[in-house]
Amino acid sequence: MAFNLSVNGATHSVDVDGDTPLLWVLRDVLGLTGTKFGCGAGLCGACTVHIAGVATRSCLTPIESVGDSSVTTIEAIGATPAGSALQRAWLDLEVVQCGYCQPGQIMSAAALLRETPKPSDADIDAAMAGNVCRCGTYQRIRAAIHRAGA
Structure with missing residues (x-):
């Protein structure tokens, strides 16, 4: 079809x-x-x-x-203000370890920042709860979201 x-x-x-x-x-x-x-x-x-x-x-x-x-998709999210800020923060804070989950992490974070430009830790935890990082970079992910929202 x-x-x-x-x-x-x-x-x-x-x-x-x-x-x-x-x-x-x-x-x-x-x-x-x-x-x-x-x-x-x-x-x-x-x-x-x-x-x-x-x-x-x-x-x-x-x-x-x-x-x-x-x-x-992740290929185009950098063209949005939130996506661009997140990608910069991800690099600046060296969030990535293996990197496999990072496209999904960034996409969820971009949706959060679009709705809540300056999220609290609780906002971030709620929005990112469905994204798993086997490397455990959750603290760096949270810091990058805060930086991108600043």
Whole structure:
């Protein structure tokens, strides 16, 4: 079945089954491999993208449910004020260890900063609770979000 998607400001036509997860359309069909597969159950946050500005787990989102909504991935989040500030803070504070979870972390953090420009620790903990970092860089992630919001 053919679907038209708006991804990172460009329109793409894809021919996939309607129940195909957005994650696989992004990675396998469109070649946008920044969004990662983690658990496939929406529990780890590695696959987080923005759909109409809302942080969404792409591994659980069937392509047919996206409709006309715009999708933003880690490849384009740096073009937004929050995304750019986060990427700078991530580098300045050396947040990354293995890096696998970082696209999802940044996407969730960007959605938080868009809604709450100067979040408290409690705001950050609540917004980031669904993003798992096996390396345990949570304190640096929190510090980077605070810096980006400053």
